Amino acid sequence: MSVKYSLFLAFVITFSANAQSTQQRVREYRQTQETALMDEYREFLSIPNVSSDSVDIRKNAAFILQMMKKRGISGTLLNGPTPGTTPAVFGEVRVPGAKKTLVFYAHYDGQPVNPKQWAEGLQPFVPVFITAPAEQGGKIVTTYKSGDPIDPAWRLSGRGSADDKAGVMTILNAYDALVKSKIALTSNLKFFFEGEEEVGSTHLGEIFDKHRDKLASDLWIIADGPRHISGKRVVQFGVRGDVNVNLTVYGPKRPLHSGNYGNWAPNPAMRLVKLLASMKDDNDQVIIKGFYDDVVPLTASEKQALAKVPNMEAALKKELGIAQPDGNGMPFVELLMRPTLNINGIQSANVGAMAGNIIPTKAEAVLDLRLVRGNDATRQIGRVTDHIRAQGYHVLDHEPTDAERQQYPKLIKISTGHGYNAQRTPMDLPIAQEVIAAVQTTSPDPIVLSPSSGGSLPLYLFDKVLSANVVSVPVVNYDNNQHAENENVKVQYLWDGIEIMAAIMLIK
Amino acid sequence: MSVKYSLFLAFVITFSANAQSTQQRVREYRQTQETALMDEYREFLSIPNVSSDSVDIRKNAAFILQMMKKRGISGTLLNGPTPGTTPAVFGEVRVPGAKKTLVFYAHYDGQPVNPKQWAEGLQPFVPVFITAPAEQGGKIVTTYKSGDPIDPAWRLSGRGSADDKAGVMTILNAYDALVKSKIALTSNLKFFFEGEEEVGSTHLGEIFDKHRDKLASDLWIIADGPRHISGKRVVQFGVRGDVNVNLTVYGPKRPLHSGNYGNWAPNPAMRLVKLLASMKDDNDQVIIKGFYDDVVPLTASEKQALAKVPNMEAALKKELGIAQPDGNGMPFVELLMRPTLNINGIQSANVGAMAGNIIPTKAEAVLDLRLVRGNDATRQIGRVTDHIRAQGYHVLDHEPTDAERQQYPKLIKISTGHGYNAQRTPMDLPIAQEVIAAVQTTSPDPIVLSPSSGGSLPLYLFDKVLSANVVSVPVVNYDNNQHAENENVKVQYLWDGIEIMAAIMLIK
Incomplete structure (x- = not known):
């Protein structure tokens, strides 16, 4: 055991004594308020929140804003200079004598929904309790009415229930619990809830830029994403x-009759599958030229942290029904530190009962490129585009004109979302160590330290525009179907989340 | 000019003198009845007719049946022995002294519809007149009301308008026109309208078998599919x-978050695109082992007929916006004589505004295999399945169980529709020559003789079960979007179709 680590442990033990009683x-306080907290949260989830x-x-x-007002926080909307953009919701609590300022972040917008894909009885914006995930045969708790006891093993279903209204819910209720329990605050607290995260935080940079002074801090705490698969x-x-x-x-x-034109008219679905297939080899490696070239190798402390992350692969394979994962044998945690090329969706004409014997007019796919330290979004898109050109495509940014159709045998339209680069905060930063200690007080289980989430947030902006330090402290269950149908949050994770956020708020 | 061809021409010229006045x-007669014919046809198209x-x-x-009754034809429904199957509609007109019996076939069922894919204002089962195809900027003739003059350049929009209620419409009105014009019939006429063609004529064989005597004939005339692209x-x-x-x-x-699991969880869309891409080479040839092995080469007379088919490739490329067709330079007409492997549709998760950053749970595609003389549907499916197995897939006929998911890295479910084999009638059959002559009387343009349509009908059953001769005489415009959104028929083609069918009915 290193001296440094011994000191750290001593610090945690001291910190824990006070923390235990705080927790x-x-x-x-939460136990007396469960009905009220959950009624409010269900009302929040009933408001559709698709970013667009x-x-x-x-x-x-x-x-x-109303939630803040109820809790005595004076809130306001922060707009950027671009007219009509979605505001962030900001609130602030100044604590006399505080030496530090912490900003708690979550986002209130959600991913698009296709209600038809949700399980029977579940609707994206009608939150209901379910006994287990729909995919595992969970049933809707149809008898539940406000005031009934809430089983912490239940899940609350709905878009945003996990990603990321849960962040808003746990942060504001953690603050409320501290105040109502008369636990003295020790740092200035700020709250920042974004409304454009799921569309790439298009205007976050300009909101930061405009409100730079208001957002000054020692640390941002991001409440988003899931806790570890092990539950830690x-x-x-x-x-x-x-x-x-x-x-x-x-x-x-x-669209052409597949008999009357079959073998002659080019099928865009066949062309698209050949194009996408050309991007990966049979070992799941992206074979687009230069795709991995920019990746900055992991540091020694990052490697150490990864080595300590519990290995959940066997359990995950069983749960998800996967016999053989991708990645050619590389460990799960290391695969998350590499860039990805994922097919989010593909569509051409129809399948199943609606399929007709036709040659479709177009075929569409959406790729998701995850980026790691060293990657640049624009550069990575450039590589994908170069690869597509190398397959003989003429690249357009619009629907093809008749003239373009006559000139080029292979036409593709490429458009890109508002992307952003990866971000990393050094793990040995003192204030980061204090967050680790605070979170550790809420559980006897050793917490998991992760150099990087597999997921994404526009955290590079915090660094670039605000020169701020950032750590993420996820609160929700990993099996929450975020971004997909049947999104849900496990009730116990909301309760835990309130305790975790409260512990962090007490950093001195 | 061969002696045989000279005799044939002499025959056509003699036949034409009478035919002209008949036409x-x-x-x-049709010109006096346009409003009534079109009112009835629009009512017919208003009845949804998706096979399922x-x-x-x-x-x-x-x-x-009602249409037949109005025209003095005694109609009846023909059911097969399997309970609950869709009936065929049969009618018969016996002509004293007739030496031949002709059966006129069309089908009244249609392909599935996805109303969302239809152009604005068009609905599959609300027939309306449009000034041109929707894709070419055609406008709905909103002012039209029953009794108004009908521009023969207009199109009538709706599922089945071309494929193949147009067959029913032209056949029954051809008969009516002959009778009302007091033109003496010369052959016994039978009418057979199928209701399961678009789902592979599942029970046609057993209906034929059960009603073999009723269906005895010298020739079946199939009114389905489009006239030549040139309009001939x-x-x-x-x-x-x-x-x-x-x-x-x-x-x-x-469904998994593409960040939290990306690079590790296998993406079924990527697997499916790699699988489909493995089926064709870069010259659009199917590289599934044995795929072309069974093809019976064209006969000399078939090759001659193909050589005379007008070459429309330049016009088609322009109209369809294709710079370079598939087929590695082989002529259009020859490509239609080869087996195909077409992707009718592909889908995994969502694209466009509904796409989320996820790893989907499944990816689906529908293939359409066109078969030519020599091919067998079961054998061809076997080859595709063998190819899929050779790519490392475990093939299922059901959703995978948990045990199967644990055992096999690559799982695929394969199901097949009710398919059928190709059919060819010898071109030099005397009664076939009489049909050619009859159709030729309706137009000064030389008609096109095609050894085989690119499209499909279960005509092998006519041969196998009824030992019948079959020729197809299409009536609708080629640009009718059959099987797809915005299906339409050009009014003039319906009028022509009545004249064509009437001419064939007068074969002696």
Whole structure:
């Protein structure tokens, strides 16, 4: 055991003595308030929050302002200079004599929904309790009514229930629990809830830039993403970057009978599958030229941290029904430190009962490129585009004109989302160590330290615009179906989350 | 000029003298009846006719019986021995002294519809007139009301408008025109309208078998498919066979966040694109082992006929926006004489605004295999399945169980539609020559003789079960979007179709 680590442990043990009773008081307060907390959260989840829905998204912001007001936090909306953009919701609590300022971040917008894909009885914006995930045969608790006891093993279903209204919920209730339990605050606290995270935080940089003074801090704590698959609590020191690439390959101008034109008219679905297939080899490695060239190798402390992360692969394989994962034998935790090329979705014409015997007019796919330290979103998209050109495609940024159709045998439209690069905070930063210690007080289990989440947040902006330190402290269960149908949060994780956020708020 | 061809021409010229006036009388009758014919046809098209919709499909059969009754044809429904199957509609007109019996075939069921894919204002079962195809900027003739003059350049939009209620419409109105114009019939006429063609004529064989005597004939005339791309009239002597193959490749049991699992969890969309890409080479040739082995080469007369088919490739490329067709330079007409492997549709998760950053649970595709003389549907499916196995897949006929998911790295479900083999009638059969002559009387343009349609009908059953001769005489415009959104028929083609069918009915 290193001297440094011994000192750290001593610090944790001292810290823990006080923390234990704090955690107990926060818990007791929550236990008396479960119905009220959950009624409010269900109301929050009932407000549709798809990022692109600019009307409803503002209702969410208004709801959060109301939540703050109820808790005695003076809140305000922060707009960027671009007119009409989705505001962030900001609140601040100044504590006399405090030496540090902590900003708690979550986002209130959610991913798009396709209600048809949700399990029977589940709707994205009608939150209900379910006994287990829909995929595992969970049943809706149809008898539940406000005031009934809430089983902490239940899950609350709905878009945003986990990603990431749970962050808003646990942060504001942690603050409330501390105040109502008369536990003295020790740091200035700020709250920042974003409304554009799921569309790439398009205007976050300009909001930061405009409100730079208001957002000054010692540390940002990001409440987003899932706890470790083992259920252990996690502190993360970075995120992968992310950018989407939309591809549309064109066939004949109108759908053609597959008999009357089959073998002659180019099929855009066949062209797209050949193009996508050309991007990876049979060992799941991306074979686009230069795809891995920029990756900065892991540091020694990052490697150490990864080595300590519990290995959950066997359990995951069983749970997810996977006999053989991708990655050619590389460990799960290391695979998350590499860039990805994922097919989010592909579509051409119809399948199943709606399929017709036709040659479709177009075939579309959405790629998701996760980026790691060293990658640059624009550069990575450039490599994908170069690869597509090397396969003989003429690249467009618009629907092809008749002239372009006559000139180029292979046409593709490429458009990209608002992407961003990866971010990492050094793990040995003192304030980061204090967060680790605080989170560790809430559980006897050793917490997991992760150099980077597999997921993404635009954390590079915090560094670039605000020169801020950032750590992520996820609160929700890993099996929450975030970004997909049947999203859900396990009730116990919300309760735990309140305790975790409260512990961090007491950093001195 | 061969002696044989000279004799044939002499025959056509003699036949034409009478035919001209017959055609004129049929046309004049139609001209007085356009409103009534079109009102009835629009009502017919308003009845949904997706093959799988067993309730509505019977309303179509009832409507046809009514159409027959109005025209003095005693109609009846022919059921097969299997209970609950869709009936064929049969009618018969016996002509004293007739030496020949002709059966006129069309089908009244249609392909599935996805109303969302139809152009604005167009609905599959709300027939309206449009000034041009939707894809070419055609406008709905919103001012039209029953009784208004009908521009023959307009199109009538709706599922089944071309494929193949147009067959029913032209056949029954051709008969009516002859009778009302007091033109003496010369052959016994039978009418047979099928209701399961678009799902592979599952029970046609057993209906034939059960009603063998009733269906005795010298020739079946199939009114289905489009006239030649040039607009010329066509007689076809065969069809390709057809069978669908549905593929589902499996990924994780629940949709996963593409960041938290990306690089590790297998993506079924990537697997499916690699699998489909492995089926064709870069010259669009199918590289599944043995795929072309069974093909019976064209006969000399078939090759001659193909050589005379007008070459429309330049016009088609322009119209369809294709710079470079598939087929590695082989002529269009020859490509239609080869087996195909077409992707009808592919889907995994979502694209566009509904796409999320996920690893999907499954990816699906529907293949369409067109078959030519020599191919066998079962054998061809076997080759595709063998190829899939050779790519490392374990093939299932059901959703994978947990045990199968644990055992096999690559899982695929394969299901097949009710397919059938190709059929060809010898082009030099005397009665086939009489049909050619009859159709030729309706137009000064030389008609196109095609050894085989690119499209498919279960014509092998006519040969196998009834030992019948079959030729196809298509009536609709080629650019009718059959099987797809915005299906339409050009009004002039319906009028022509009545004249063509009437001419064939007068074969002695």
